[in-house]
Amino acid sequence: MNNTSAQSTASTVFIHSLIFAFPFLLLITRPGVGLCSFAFLITAVVYHRRGWPELLRHLTEIRGVLIAFGAVLLLALFLGLLSGDGRLRDLEKPFRMLAASTVMLTVLACRPSRKALWWGLIAGAVAGAVFIAYQRWGMGVERPGGLINSITFGDIMLCMALMCLAGTLDFAGRAAIWPGLGALAGLTGSIASGTRGGWVAILFSVVLLVRYGHVLRGRLRKGLALLALALLVSTYFIPQTGARERIDEGISDVQQYFSGGPSYTSVGIRLELWRSALQLIERHPLLGASIPTVKAEMQELVKSGRVHPYVLEFEHFHNDILQATVFGGVAGLVAWGATLLMPFLFFRAQMHRGGGARAPALAGMLLVLSYFSFGLTEVIFWSVRSNMFYAMMLFLLAGLCLNAKEEAR
Numbered sequence: 001m002n003n004t005s006a007q008s009t010a011s012t013v014f015i016h017s018l019i020f021a022f023p024f025l026l027l028i029t030r031p032g033v034g035l036c037s038f039a040f041l042i043t044a045v046v047y048h049r050r051g052w053p054e055l056l057r058h059l060t061e062i063r064g065v066l067i068a069f070g071a072v073l074l075l076a077l078f079l080g081l082l083s084g085d086g087r088l089r090d091l092e093k094p095f096r097m098l099a100a101s102t103v104m105l106t107v108l109a110c111r112p113s114r115k116a117l118w119w120g121l122i123a124g125a126v127a128g129a130v131f132i133a134y135q136r137w138g139m140g141v142e143r144p145g146g147l148i149n150s151i152t153f154g155d156i157m158l159c160m161a162l163m164c165l166a167g168t169l170d171f172a173g174r175a176a177i178w179p180g181l182g183a184l185a186g187l188t189g190s191i192a193s194g195t196r197g198g199w200v201a202i203l204f205s206v207v208l209l210v211r212y213g214h215v216l217r218g219r220l221r222k223g224l225a226l227l228a229l230a231l232l233v234s235t236y237f238i239p240q241t242g243a244r245e246r247i248d249e250g251i252s253d254v255q256q257y258f259s260g261g262p263s264y265t266s267v268g269i270r271l272e273l274w275r276s277a278l279q280l281i282e283r284h285p286l287l288g289a290s291i292p293t294v295k296a297e298m299q300e301l302v303k304s305g306r307v308h309p310y311v312l313e314f315e316h317f318h319n320d321i322l323q324a325t326v327f328g329g330v331a332g333l334v335a336w337g338a339t340l341l342m343p344f345l346f347f348r349a350q351m352h353r354g355g356g357a358r359a360p361a362l363a364g365m366l367l368v369l370s371y372f373s374f375g376l377t378e379v380i381f382w383s384v385r386s387n388m389f390y391a392m393m394l395f396l397l398a399g400l401c402l403n404a405k406e407e408a409r
Contacts, residue, residue: 019396028124037103051109054108055105064345065343071338073094073098083293090327100391107403108399121164122181136194144192158190158199159201160186161182161186161187165366166360169359198378200373263308269311272310276307280326286331287332299312317379318377319375319376344368346401347365360398360404
């Protein structure tokens with residue numbers, strides 16, 4: 001074997017290992033996401049002579065996605081310079097999310113197999129499920145979250161489960177059982193975390209899968225999808241999962257809140273935070289307000305008796321739409337919404353092209369839809385880990401879709 005061949009083999013092994021490691025290390029290590037993002041960045045720099053021409057060739061298709069993430073960063077910079085009261089600290093997340101486009105550059109340059117991602121998702125879902133199940137039923141932790149917040153852990157596990165289901169399209173015959181196993185493991189991990197708000201994503205995903213149900217060809221794939229749905233429904237009837245208790249508790253919380261009863265409950269707190277957010281948005285509708293301003297105005301609302309004092313205990317408003325509008329106004333809401341809408345439209349266009357792009361395109365739509373759903377009851381974009389998972393996975397799937405288009409030629 002000559003030196004050129006050896007280098008090519010080594011680079012192939014490296015890129016496939018990196019893609020596998022990204023979802024595998026996500027939930028079971030602390031530095032996994034950071035190390036993978038740095039490795040993608042360095043790889044993109046090394047292979048920039050291959051990556052840039054490929055990006056320029058597909059720029060028309062992916063331009064809207066890049067503009068959306070760039071707009072969020074520019075708006076954060078503008079608001080920081082305009083206010084001068086600490087908003088520049090908010091640049092880290094939008095900068096790192098835009099920088100995640102280097103993942104796409106790497107994929108376009110190295111043209112890895114899609115199987116590396118699917119196996120990484122399968123392994124990550126299984127590892128996460130084992131980790132969280134041990135915490136829940138082995139250690140007796142009521143709301144386990146692995147190394148992070150239980151809600152974020154459960155939401156990401158559910159997202160990985162749905163993407164594994166999409167991954168069955170790239171596995172022929174009975175081999176589809178492996179991503180099916182990943183989907184079931186992801187659902188199990190989500191259930192074990194006790195996360196309740198993320199279940200909204202199931203409803204949206206069912207609608208999407210029904211719309212594109214024809215791509216889940218074969219009895220095995222359709223059977224796996226039905227089995228996953230049956231697993232979710234069955235948790236209501238299994239006391240050990242705590243699902244029925246959590247659902248009944250949520251219904252009771254809503255009834256108590258609107259009847260004037262105790263509101264310091266999981267759902268009641270959210271409803272009060274949302275009411276507070278709406279009052280703040282009325283004061284700064286166009287460009288929102290900075291963190292110090294929001295804190296000061298929240299204290300004012302509490303002193304005037306317009307909201308309950310416990311709202312001051314929480315760092316965010318448990319809703320991505322309200323969070324974006326409070327701190328960025330209508331401009332912030334539009335910019336944030338574009339980072340969901342533009343990728344969804346991109347993946348939908350790739351889905352309609354068919355061929356090898358179907359699996360990553362369906363996974364991409366499920367990713368975007370899941371994050372939108374999670375954000376209805378939680379600020380899923382709050383933590384850096386959750387932000388980076390969304391951006392890196394989005395650009396990875398986008399790169400795989402564009403590569404599939406080249407393969408079809």
